[in-house]
Amino acid sequence: MMLGRRQLPVASPVSFPSLAGAVWPALALRAAPLAALAAELRGHFQARQLALTDSGTSALVLALRLACGRGGTVAFPGYACVDLAAAARYADVRVRLYDLDPETLSPDLASLEGALRRGVDAVVVAPLYGFPQDMPAVAELASRYCVTVIEDAAQGAGATLHGRPVGSFGMLTVLSFGRGKGLSGGRGGALLSRDARFDDRVAHLGREIGRPRPGWRELATVGAQWALGRPALYGIPSAIPGLRLGEMVYHPAHEPRSLTAASAALVTRALARAPRELSVRRRTAAALAMAAEEGADVRAPRPIEGAVAGYLRFPVVDSGGRSERHDLGILRGYPRTLHEQDELRPVLLPGEPETPGAVELRRGLFTLPTHSMLSRDDIERLGEWLRVPIKMLIPGARPRRGAEDTCPSM
Numbered sequence: 001m002m003l004g005r006r007q008l009p010v011a012s013p014v015s016f017p018s019l020a021g022a023v024w025p026a027l028a029l030r031a032a033p034l035a036a037l038a039a040e041l042r043g044h045f046q047a048r049q050l051a052l053t054d055s056g057t058s059a060l061v062l063a064l065r066l067a068c069g070r071g072g073t074v075a076f077p078g079y080a081c082v083d084l085a086a087a088a089r090y091a092d093v094r095v096r097l098y099d100l101d102p103e104t105l106s107p108d109l110a111s112l113e114g115a116l117r118r119g120v121d122a123v124v125v126a127p128l129y130g131f132p133q134d135m136p137a138v139a140e141l142a143s144r145y146c147v148t149v150i151e152d153a154a155q156g157a158g159a160t161l162h163g164r165p166v167g168s169f170g171m172l173t174v175l176s177f178g179r180g181k182g183l184s185g186g187r188g189g190a191l192l193s194r195d196a197r198f199d200d201r202v203a204h205l206g207r208e209i210g211r212p213r214p215g216w217r218e219l220a221t222v223g224a225q226w227a228l229g230r231p232a233l234y235g236i237p238s239a240i241p242g243l244r245l246g247e248m249v250y251h252p253a254h255e256p257r258s259l260t261a262a263s264a265a266l267v268t269r270a271l272a273r274a275p276r277e278l279s280v281r282r283r284t285a286a287a288l289a290m291a292a293e294e295g296a297d298v299r300a301p302r303p304i305e306g307a308v309a310g311y312l313r314f315p316v317v318d319s320g321g322r323s324e325r326h327d328l329g330i331l332r333g334y335p336r337t338l339h340e341q342d343e344l345r346p347v348l349l350p351g352e353p354e355t356p357g358a359v360e361l362r363r364g365l366f367t368l369p370t371h372s373m374l375s376r377d378d379i380e381r382l383g384e385w386l387r388v389p390i391k392m393l394i395p396g397a398r399p400r401r402g403a404e405d406t407c408p409s410m
Helices: 016-021 023-028 032-044 056-067 083-091 109-118 135-144 196-208 216-228 261-294 356-364 376-387
Strands: 049-053 073-077 094-098 122-125 148-152 172-176 189-193 314-318 365-368
Touching (some): 032 049, 032 189, 056 122, 056 172, 073 083, 189 196, 314 356
Parallel strands (some): 073 094, 073 122, 148 172
């Protein structure tokens, strides 16, 4: 392995032609890139109306305002990105929590029904790492309690459920185009409606949040990603503490703004590349799944019935004392459950029950990279990490049978 080489935990590859092609929309500041992107997203996700925003968090703020109103209540999964807390605080809504099933990363339906029974106006379902959630079961429960379903598909990553793309199930759907979300525009997001109750208001929000800005900041971000976001050079930005790459960082939400012209052009190009990237991630995940089966003390969550995961990352739950491998892009999952997040406490309703499934994920979940910048050697090393836990590498310890095998070829 090259000296200083460091693999990216997650990547949304950007080509130089895509970067160059976004300069003219920024200079001309035309609305055409946004209109074209909106039409493509509406068709792909079977949406009726759409508003393009400056981030996925902004899109979630708008969704919470529509579904809950100020002072309303929303149910969040107990294990999720801290950006959910930022959106809830800015939208001024209160939060209840439901648990996840660590075996599938899908909602624990009994826990979810408990949250609905305690009283909420909406439930947010947030697929993790491209693993579809049981949306039909969630929708059935939500309809029983007259609750709006918000599908936060920021990590949908091309996954499908019963042949439909993740992101096409919620009454309201949130998308994110941030770094590491599969479809990168530097920044950006979208709010989609597929319910007549919200169509007019979503269309109005799309006009109300203002005209698009050029997007020079986004171009600079993606330019840096193109220049340094590759294994041979990623060690440079990852060594800068202020960037906090690979960490979960709380960013307060702000008043939603429009997607920039440059980001719209970048996301449109990313959509064209998405099928190829998805195919690579799934092939890599298949190889890693075979390696995980040989690791007796590590298990890979399984997609629910009818689901085909997008594998934005490959998640595993470890009980063998493994450690992060930053050089290989292997990182722990979220360091805290939402119940443990200080930032959520101002809006978390008192007396919410613990979420043991979320705690199990916090304690043992790791994610492995799956993207197209992995080499064959990288995949073999990832497979070895899955097969052999740290405790088996202690001198004198007896290795498991098969631990010396190489990772299955792709």
